[in-house]
Amino acid sequence: MSSFSILQALNSAPLYLICGGIIAFVAVICVIFLIRAYRAGIAMGMDKGKMKTVITSSATFSILPSVGILLGVIALSGSLGIPWPWLRLSVIGALHYETQVAQAAAEQVGLSSLSAAEMTPQAFTTIALLMSICIMWGMVLSVFLNKGYLKKISGSKKGEAKETATFKPNDLDNKKGGFADKAMTAMFIGLVGAYVASYIGGFVSGGAQNGGGIFRFRGDWVPLVVVAASALSMAFFIWLSEKKKLAWVDNFSIAGSMIVGMAAAVVVSL
Amino acid sequence: MKNANMNDANIKNESTYFERYNDMTHVLGRIFTTIVLVMLVGAPFLIGKILGAMPDLKATAKGFLSVGIIWTVSSIVEFLVYTPMLGAGGSYLAFITGNLINMKIPCAVNARDTVGAKSGTPENEIISTLSIATSSLVTVLVLALGVLLLQPLQPVLQSQVLQPAFANVVAALFGAMAYKYFRGNMDIAAIPLTFLCLLFIFVPSLTSSTSFMIIPGGGLAILISWLKFKKRNA
Structure with a gap:
């Protein structure tokens, strides 16, 4: 199947129907929870104005990050079509997670990269299944443990302490807190390091079909340009956010940096 | 004395109401989460039937061993840390709709700060559910509109010039x-x-x-x- 026809299949009406149906179902769940919470708030004597403020502020707060997520759909659409990334990023997923898992699954089915040029229907369904399985554990834990865990937390009055334990990439120097957050950050450093190192190794010793070999520098250098461009772009976003106090740019930092990196790939491949 | 008794009765009624509300939230949360789980895991098989190619389970298992373990640990940490912050309704919704760190958590914290609700209180439970439900609906809407607008751009997105970008x-x-x-x-x-x-x-x-x-x-x-x-x- 050519890359054009696989993308046609991945963008076909039945796939839109399946993915759109699940998204619509999740939207209905949100509406049910929203109405129940609003009614419960009124019944418990909460101020209607306060609740309306929460709804308005949450809606406005979410517009910019949602546009950032949409850029992620565009980024993944070239290899996985539009409906599946639309589903994954509307429900449950996040761009950085989806891309990593999709790449790992692509490797397992024998693709050298996550691209439509190599994609097959079976590769796609395998990638889609792995994406679903890898991040379902928050939901699984919710089903089995949410009630008991919340009961235990409220009983032991430790809720306030837990609330401060948010996960941040650069908190390794924070002396407070346990090792769990640090271990997670370290794990992500290892994960990112593995891929960056593979691009370096691929350039230095890869490209066997072009007469490459160990230290022959005949491998593909485009991924390195892409890594550099997106890293520089991320540095710029962080500079804007931290030095220029433009916190809203954080919403676009990952997706925006990816678009810059991908644009660099187009430019150097012309 | 009479007023004090009436106040006590009101507080008791509110508390009972909230307990009933919370119990039903858990029932609905569990049912809906299970249905969505089945849908998400089942979708690749349904798509496989349409495309005539079922997922390769061996490759899926190998992929899970390599990268899935990390995300499993990450999911456990997220569950333990964020559930007490979001309360019952908020956490069921947040784990279904995803984008926790980049959107749902800051959105819920922002909403809670806006009205000054305290963690673990009935008010926080309501505020956080309202906030996450609204946030999820906005994402669904923005993405649906975006996907609709992407349709005319498909020939551009599939052009050869852009393939290095997607690769x-x-x-x-x-x-x-x-x-x-x-x-x-x-x-x-x-x-x-x-x-x-x-x-x-x-x-x-x-x-x-x-x-x-x-x-x-x-x-x-x-x-x-x-x-x-x-x-x-x-």
């Missing part, structure tokens, strides 16, 4: 994340990165199984982080 989407992600994670943590990242570079340079065939190299890379980074942690707390 390098993973490199683009890791470039951005490398800056984010390595920045300020180079003392932890330097050794695993050097080790992995040498490994990929001297054994180039390993590039086809990069995801497995996350295990030694991550293990090494955790070890260094642990040593640093121990030294600081000694």
